[in-house]
Amino acid sequence: MNGNKMDLRFSALPENEAFARLAVSAFVLPLNPNLEEMEDVKTAVSEAVTNAIIHGYQGKGGEVRLQAQYDGESKSLCVEISDEGVGIADIQKAREPLFTSRPDLERSGMGFAVMESFMDQLEVQSALGKGTKVRMTKRFT
Amino acid sequence: MRHTLRGQTLTVYLSGELDHHSASQIRQELDALIRDSRARRLVLDLSSLTFMDSSGIGVILGRYNQMARRGGSLAVRKPSSQINRIFDLSGVYQIVERL
Numbered sequence: 001m002n003g004n005k006m007d008l009r010f011s012a013l014p015e016n017e018a019f020a021r022l023a024v025s026a027f028v029l030p031l032n033p034n035l036e037e038m039e040d041v042k043t044a045v046s047e048a049v050t051n052a053i054i055h056g057y058q059g060k061g062g063e064v065r066l067q068a069q070y071d072g073e074s075k076s077l078c079v080e081i082s083d084e085g086v087g088i089a090d091i092q093k094a095r096e097p098l099f100t101s102r103p104d105l106e107r108s109g110m111g112f113a114v115m116e117s118f119m120d121q122l123e124v125q126s127a128l129g130k131g132t133k134v135r136m137t138k139r140f141t
Numbered sequence: 142m143r144h145t146l147r148g149q150t151l152t153v154y155l156s157g158e159l160d161h162h163s164a165s166q167i168r169q170e171l172d173a174l175i176r177d178s179r180a181r182r183l184v185l186d187l188s189s190l191t192f193m194d195s196s197g198i199g200v201i202l203g204r205y206n207q208m209a210r211r212g213g214s215l216a217v218r219k220p221s222s223q224i225n226r227i228f229d230l231s232g233v234y235q236i237v238e239r240l
């Protein structure tokens with residue numbers, strides 16, 4: 001099996017959180033991930049897409065991009081979730097467990113910590129007023 | 142939302158997926174049940190909850206605060222392994238009991 005990739009753009013609407021999870025699950029299926037690996041990827045994608053909708057676009061809508069590719073030989077997956085929203089001023093601070101800018105929305109500040117622990121690698125790029133890109137990789141067994 | 146009230150204990154059975162999208166309705170329904178039942182103890186049965194992300198932590202800690210304000214408590218039971226890992230990671234079990 002060789003490589004595969006996909007590139008999806010969808011409206012920054014809460015109903016698309018489930019759509020993004022389903023899309024990425026279907027995409028990685030040929031790699032035969034086990035149940036736990038599948039849940040890891042779904043959860044991490046859910047976190048990043050939710051952040052784009054709530055924080056990036058502040059619930060006002062926009063476009064979220066979900067890109068994914070894998071290599072069949074090494075069974076390694078790379079997922080990128082990007083938005084063109086407000087951006088993050090201090091990425092290091094944002095990544096700290098329990099840091100949230102929106103306690104008023106009952107957010108707990110655990111999204112990045114979940115992405116980090118459920119995937120092998122997490123990279124966050126962001127520029128104020130331009131947007132945010134989250135890149136995650138995971139190697140399946 | 143399926144629930145039972147036995148004495149002071151309100152048990153609510155959550156089902157489906159708990160994400161940011163579903164959270165607002167689940168939050169509203171839970172708050173109405175807490176208010177109307179006047180229960181002292183809330184037990185969330187998660188055996189039919191098939192997915193949860195960090196949105197669920199906010200919902201659970203928010204209900205914990207509601208219960209604590211009335212001098213009550215909150216417990217969860219039967220989380221899936223995916224959900225349990227999120228609880229472990231976020232330290233939910235420091236204040237919420239797992240039955």
Ligand SMILES: Nc1ncnc2c1ncn2[C@@H]1O[C@H](COP(=O)(O)OP(=O)(O)OP(=O)(O)O)[C@@H](O)[C@H]1O
Nearest residue numbers: 051055056094100101107108109110111112132195
């Ligand atoms: N795409 C984004 N655009 C702008 N800000 C972001 C974005 N993603 C995250 N952030 C910022 O980083 C903070 C931490 O994100 P994280 O997902 O860890 O927690 P949260 O979303 O606040 O809470 P939770 O995910 O637990 O509900 C957010 O509160 C927000 O300030």
Ligand SMILES: [Mg+2]
Nearest residue numbers: 047051111112
């Ligand atoms: Mg988040």
